Amino acid sequence: MDLRRWHYFAVLAEEMHFTRAAERLYISQPSLSQQIRALEADLGVALLDRSGPRFTLTDAGTVAAVEARELLESLRRSRRRVVAAARGESGRLRIAYTRSAPGPRASGLVAEYRRRHPGVAIELETGWTVLNIARLEAGEIDLCFVRPPVESPAVQVHVIEVEEVLVALPEAHPLAAFDRLDRAQIAREPVVFWPRANGSGQYDAISSQVWPGGVPPVVREEPEDEQLMNAVAEGAGLAAVPEHRARTLRTPGVVLRRLTDPVPRIELGLACRADPVGPLVGAFLALL
Structure with a gap:
């Protein structure tokens, strides 16, 4: 599973707006939309309800937003630990x-x-x-x-x-x-x-x-x-x-x-x- 897509979804869930999220991520809006759909395909569930004039998070999308934040924080924590170990600061x-x-x-x-x-x-x-x-x-x-x-x-x-x-x-x-x-x-x-x-x-x-x-x-x-x-x-x-x-x-x-x-x-x-x-x-x- 592509971790980059979880990052994209976490930012989108924070902004709740494709244009602003794409700007934060330095990618185009169509590319962001494509990556979110790819994440939904990976999971086999819909994360966004696109039926209205503005999208909302589905129940699965709400859970995925929480999991995405925790996953990304875990990755950042793991990176800090690895770097600290390489510097002789942990272990x-x-x-x-x-x-x-x-x-x-x-x-x-x-x-x-x-x-x-x-x-x-x-x-x-x-x-x-x-x-x-x-x-x-x-x-x-x-x-x-x-x-x-x-x-x-x-x-x-x-x-x-x-x-x-x-x-x-x-x-x-x-x-x-x-x-x-x-x-x-x-x-x-x-x-x-x-x-x-x-x-x-x-x-x-x-x-x-x-x-x-x-x-x-x-x-x-x-x-x-x-x-x-x-x-x-x-x-x-x-x-x-x-x-x-x-x-x-x-x-x-x-x-x-x-x-x-x-x-x-x-x-x-x-x-x-x-x-x-x-x-x-x-x-x-x-x-x-």
Whole structure:
């Protein structure tokens, strides 16, 4: 069915005069009359009662006038939505945090994106680096926060923050008396760590900077930082934790100490697929 004819009929129903309607539509009166008859033929009903000196709308024509206005408004609305989506102003953006870094840098970026693009629905979840990268590669999410380095040719990582790594100790530990710790002091201390499989890049980056030889004497593994810090409080060992995460958790029974130079640091990255990005992801990267 020709949508143009619905537009012609909507204007005619507003004007109730062929000449004025034709002028508004920038077509000739005979052409308008022909198009209205074609619409009636499409529908199989008469829309105009032409028996009098001036035409009137039939019952079907009255309903058709309402439907025409609603149809045209729906088309205009659809056009606005399509254009907004192309500009990155609407749609759905799926983002995953990493458990070790839901802090102000990551959440601040998301909050600012919401402010600038209120028409975009943002779906947030939390995982860890390896899981987030796998889901990004599979197309299940659009963006994710990760701990570099990340080895995946299908993914681009943009470093957004660098933070210090602190040592978490039980508050009764003898080393808690020191403001800063030398690496030799902690070299043989039992260590609580999360599984390397959760994020081998971050695991190796921390290990190589904190422990001589790059191999921590791990005695216990915990799935994430909160359980890791609880294990430290229990006296299971010490742990190396990103500063913001460690200070946010504020685990009772745990003290935080810095290491002597060179200060260990790890990165926080924002990852997206290496394919050409769509407008929603592009707008987030532009904000970054």
